[in-house]
Amino acid sequence: MEAETLAVAQQIDFSLWALFARATFVVKLVMILLTAASFWGWSIIIQKFIIYRAARREAAKFDQAFWSGEPLDELYDSLGADPSGRSERIFAAAMTEWRRSHDTEGKLIPNAQSRIERNMSVVIAREAEDLQSNLTFLATIGSVTPFVGLFGTVVGIMNAFIEIAESQNTSLAVVAPGIAEALLATGLGLLAAIPAVIFYNQLSSMSDRLIGGYEAFADEFSTILSRQLDG
Template identity: 50%
Template sequence: MVPAPHDYSMLGLFLQADWVVKTIMIGLLLASVWCWAIIANRSAAFARARRQMGEFDRAFAQGQSLAELHQRFGSSHAGGLAAVLGAGLEEWDRSHALHAATADGLRGRIEIALDLAVSEQASALERRLGILATVGSAGPFIGLFGTVWGIMNAFTAIASAENTSLAVVAPGIAEALLATALGLLAAIPAVIAYNKLSADAGRLTYRLGAFADRLAALLSRQLDSGKAS
């Protein structure tokens, strides 16, 4: 009896696979789509952050006052350098309003406020990057599990058919290897994107920290000279 021909296309291998392998394949495909969505979202967010920081830096370099910068960039949804500036000025104004603007106390509170603002902005920049790391590290192993399961099924088919010909072995092995391929398809872009986006987030966080230090020094000078911002 001639065995029924197998469809070796990607769709055919998927449809002929065991339900466990199918579940793994679907999960890996969804993970890949999710990763690409995160990559697109974070890339756009980082490009927007760099553009906003560039505009802020140019305005700051032109000698605009802190109040003017805050009025221009400090909307209710401001992020990046504008959020750091807002945190510093908010603590400055609050301390003066409460007559608690002693030099040492105000410097300490401003530094704490700026550190918290930088941490919040850094967390916002790094949002969802952990998902890329998880998919990048776990994807190949999940795919490998599907491959092992599929090969187990292939050997079971060999035992049932009592035939070791390539026609009996090949379909199960091909279905199994497809799971590994999908695992790598999800993991490789995730790892590359995670490394790239993490480096970008680190550079943006450094700019936030550098501006926070400059702002703290500027407010400290104003405090020593007795001027208001």
């Protein structure tokens, strides 16, 4: 009898597709949601790495141009009022307000410094929002998907026990498929959550460093303009 049970169990298909196909509607829905969340999470991770890498390159290139000794007015004229780079947009916002702060006689309008700093702060906030977009969703994937997978596991195990009760058979051939399907839901939940948590922390750190660099540049640029105002 034991040999027959083992033979039947060995004939059961335990491939991922077979486990999915045998699962109930609720467990299938959980598996589909977890798989979609995993793919979505990886798409955010890859996209953010590309964006942050490009932002670092652009910031390094702009810093080199800014500190090269080229007159700021000439640098602004070469970039234009609406450049493509993030650091360049912060610089352009300040320079635009700097030029607007001169009256027809070439004299500075009062409170120019505060308006320039406010303009840079607005642009930095906008860039920060763009850099950090979708990171909250990545954190949500990391925190929620294990519980969604656990829900699928609970439903799967419950269905396995129902099958056992209906068949009045506790053999491996009856128990194993349902338990395997249930555990697959947990596995998919962890597969979505672990990369999301790891890369959320890393991407958040990278984003904070970029934003901190923009804020440091704004402070330095504000100091340069302050010297010119005092002079």
